[in-house]
Amino acid sequence: MDNTRNDLLADKVVIVTGAGGGVGKAVAIEMARQGAKVVVNDLGVSLTGEKEGDSPAEQVVAEIRAAGGQAVADGESVAEWASAHRIVERAVSTFGRIDAVVNSAGILRDAIFHKLGPDEFEAVVRVHLFGAFHMSRAAATHFREQGGGALVHMTSTAGLIGSIGQANYAAAKMGIVGLSRSISMDMARFGVRSNCIAPHAFSRMIESVPGLSPEDQERYLEKRRQTTRPDQIAPLAVFLCADAAKDVTGQIFGARGNEVYLYNQPRPVRTLHRAEGWTPGTLAQQLVPAWRSSFTPAERTRDVFGWEAI
Structure with a gap:
């Protein structure tokens, strides 16, 4: 941990x-x-929800305290209202107040959609979307x-743009966007703000995404380790929590x-008007020819971000 300290979040919890x-x-x-x-x-x-060894939260707290910071570990689940x-x-x-929450907890249950089961869907949505709701509401x-x-x-971007084998994860992450937007409106009168970050960083979640051979995946991941690091996401999250x-x-x-x-947010991009109204037949005749060039293609994140991160 860098021992250089600043005061952007002084006295905040x-x-x-x-x-x-x-x-x-x-x-x-x-x-x-x-x-x-x-x-x-x-x-x-683990990413799939199984209990691992020593508490990673305690290890992070030790690192923060060693650098002169104040922190406490917590091992409760975000997936349940009470916890x-x-x-x-x-x-x-512990600290007398709460000033900000960063909802970063998550798990994966990747599966091609026709093989995706209800338990796999619910588990991911419960941690990501329900977790964000539970924490924000608390x-x-x-x-x-x-x-x-x-x-x-x-x-x-699995939800914002698209991903293969992650319908549960994408649904949860798009749900978080709607949740955040609604919170920002409902809570504005109380001085509460709510924003989303779509991070690109090498992590266990990135590493687990399928689609490449083991050799190609390792080459890809090694490059990602060097150019898209978690510490490059952190400044934006800190800024959004600051005054x-x-x-x-x-x-x-x-x-x-x-x-x-x-990112932009959904707004109408094209309109069609017919004075006498529409029928399925007239829509079939006119809609696709008029709008085909404006349809969003079935792209994945790597198709949209065609330039290298530096």
Whole structure:
């Protein structure tokens, strides 16, 4: 951990879920470096949800404290209403308040859609989408009483653009976008803001995505390790939790390598009007020829981001 300290988040208390590794860990460490008191939440499970060994949250806390920061570990699940509330109460009881939540916890159950089972679908949606809801809702009461707060949710290009074998993950991540947008509107009167980040960073989730031969995948991943690191995502998450971002809400950001970018959000792009109304037949005659050039192609993330991250 870089021992250079700043005060962008001085006196703020931040919860980072899924902070035992990858993007969540990098965010937690940078939060502490910027002066925040951090609740490092991680259930300590593998990507598929099985319990692993030593607590990764405790290891991150030790790293933060060794660099002079303040942090406490938490091993509760975000997937359940009661345990999510206990995470927030842990922040309040330990540090006296809660100023921001970064929803980064997640698991994967990748499967081609015709083989995707209901248990695999629900497990992923429960951690990602329900987890974001549970944590945000638990914090909302405190934010309202305090007159302010910040939420940052990790979405994904798997949903925003497209991915193969990840219908459950994509559905959850797009649900998070709608959740964040609604929170930003409902809670604006209380000074609460809510934003999304679609991160590009080498992590266990990136490593697990199928589609390449083992040799090609290793070459691809080694390049990703060097050019898209979790610590390159962390500054954007920290900024969105800081007072410097007090007027930024309801947005979807991306971070890839040394790039940051803003995503557009769905708006009508073409219209057709027929004075006498439409029938299935007239739609068949006119809609496709008129709109074909405006249809969004079935692209994947790597098709859209055609340039290398640097």
